[in-house]
């Protein structure tokens with residue numbers, strides 16, 4: 269793979285706020301046309317990393333390029349080719365949808381402005397809402413408008429920071445269909461998310477914990493790399509059993525999935541041993557299962573902090 | 581029913597929040613202190629030692645005794661003797677408050693009992709600055725010259741052996757509107773320009789739209805100019821309104837060049853906008869921006885010579901006053917509007933404004949970040 273095939277190619281990025289290191293030694297490569305999912309607990313440094321990638325924050329350490337442009341030196345040029353959708357809605361709530369798009373179009377000096385705006389409104393299904401104030405849109409429509417504004421200048425790299433937080437499932441699905449459509453046309457997308465179904469729709473997943481890149485790869489690769497063993501317990505007794513299991517040696521995470529309990533750990537024998545007391549009970553059935561991506565992330569979350577209780 | 585516990589919970593929360601925002605507390609405590617200090621020490625509505633140019637007629641003993649007596653009243657501080665033209669210039673530029681002109685044959689006329697007149701020209705553009713001084717000179721002791729007078733003339737005079745002719749220049753009717761109008765132009769511009777710009781930029785930051793703006797290809801100077809230009813227009817509309825009303829309703833004269841006035845005020849607007857922009861780079865939210873604005877405006881109004889005569893303030897207050905754009909704007913507007921100042925007369929008030937714009941603007945631009953760092 270040559271360097272020009274990499275839309276993002278950064279090495280050893282680091283960022284401090286005061287004396288707190290928020291991003292540590294982060295090396296990341298994303299090939300052109302891929303959708304890369306950015307995962308990690310709140311405060312793990314996702315937003316900070318994304319801001320460094322688009323030149324909004326200057327890295328304290330490390331270097332690299334986005335779209336072949338140096339993230340330190342070519343920040344201004346980079347801005348014309350990157351679309352960045354902020355975590356918090358950051359367009360003008362006192363302007364209408366169309367006015368917001370027009371402002372963006374003027375800033376980027378987009379040719380045939382009116383046509384470009386109308387096409388975008390049409391594509392995003394925003395035509396009926398063009399004259400509504402952005403502040404009065406519901407969450408899903410706001411995200412759509414923000415996305416429309418971010419891709420209006422036809423960026424080659426799209427950075428989306430939790431674009432679907434607080435958006436209903438149908439709107440989320442449509443949002444992702446759009447992203448896949450654009451990726452098929454050669455757009456590279458880096459998207460941070462907390463949703464597993466979204467992570468599974470990414471070509472590649474990057475997991476951050478406490479500012480450090482922990483794992484990356486396709487969903488299958490990430491699951492394989494985690495080296496965890498997972499058991500699934502079902503039955504009436506699981507709620508009360510969960511309390512006992514949480515403190516048992518060898519068990520690193522316990523998570524409830526509806527009526528079932530997923531119990532994971534890196535040491536297969538230790539987990540099996542810890543589960544022995546449940547084997548004989550008639551109100552609980554225990555069986556080993558393939559770990560899912562979600563099991564892996566719950567495990568990673570638990571490993572990066574204390575054991576966490578997690579309800580999916 | 582009001583619950584004591586819920587009330588305490590609320591009270592507790594408010595105190596916690598108050599502690600998180602020390603700026604507001606500091607301001608609410610500092611504000612009365614500053615006011616007390618300024619009103620108590622700085623502001624003196626009875627200005628003394630007003631600079632007075634002496635245009636000497638005959639350098640006689642009478643003249644010396646007269647100026648000595650006036651100086652002793654503590655209202656006048658003499659400069660000179662200087663030439664007539666110089667004195668006129670000093671008065672026009674505001675370097676002097678009065679010109680005292682003694683006629684050439686003052687001593688001879690007195691000796692002959694002819695009651696000569698001395699002329700006191702006063703810069704009356706701010707009536708409150710000269711009121712007490714004028715009262716002092718008209719109440720001058722009739723026997724002031726007795727020591728020097730020949731015996732025949734000395735016999736218990738009821739009037740001094742000379743006349744004082746007072747000429748209130750530029751505002752003969754002593755109208756306070758003449759002072760209020762320049763003051764209003766200045767204070768209104770200060771208030772709206774500083775606060776509005778500070779808020780306009782801080783609002784972007786507070787609402788999170790700044791991040792988006794920074795992520796797009798736009799330069800700081802473009803943001804700054806784009807924000808500021810609309811308010812420059814607003815500022816000029818305000819000026820025009822005040823000037824039209826001043827002329828039509830209050831009959832304030834427009835003696836100087838309107839163009840010069842508008843250009844000079846442009847500099848003043850720029851000074852205020854640079855302050856507003858500098859505040860916006862420091863303030864984290866709109867409330868702080870507003871507080872900083874108030875903190876700037878209050879001393880501007882009190883120490884610029886608008887509400888209280890500039891020369892009535894102690895030196896340290898005058899020093900602060902000299903650093904405020906409003907002080908120079910007031911002199912500029914009074915000079916051009918009321919005295920018909922030309923560019924040369926106005927220059928001493930223009931360059932401090934330009935310097936202010938340069939320094940504060942540089943600070944603002946230095947503080948403005950193109951990134952979120």
Ligand SMILES: Nc1ncnc2c1ncn2[C@@H]1O[C@H](COP(=O)(O)OP(=O)(O)O)[C@@H](O)[C@H]1O
Pocket residue numbers: 285290308309310311312313314315316317
């Ligand atoms: N401007 C800033 N100043 C100080 N600390 C910050 C700043 N931005 C982020 N942080 C801190 O850095 C850490 C990482 O934040 P962030 O990158 O937003 O994480 P994430 O997006 O993964 O939730 C957090 O603990 C946050 O409090």
Ligand SMILES: [Mg+2]
Pocket residue numbers: 311314315316355429
């Ligand atoms: Mg974030």
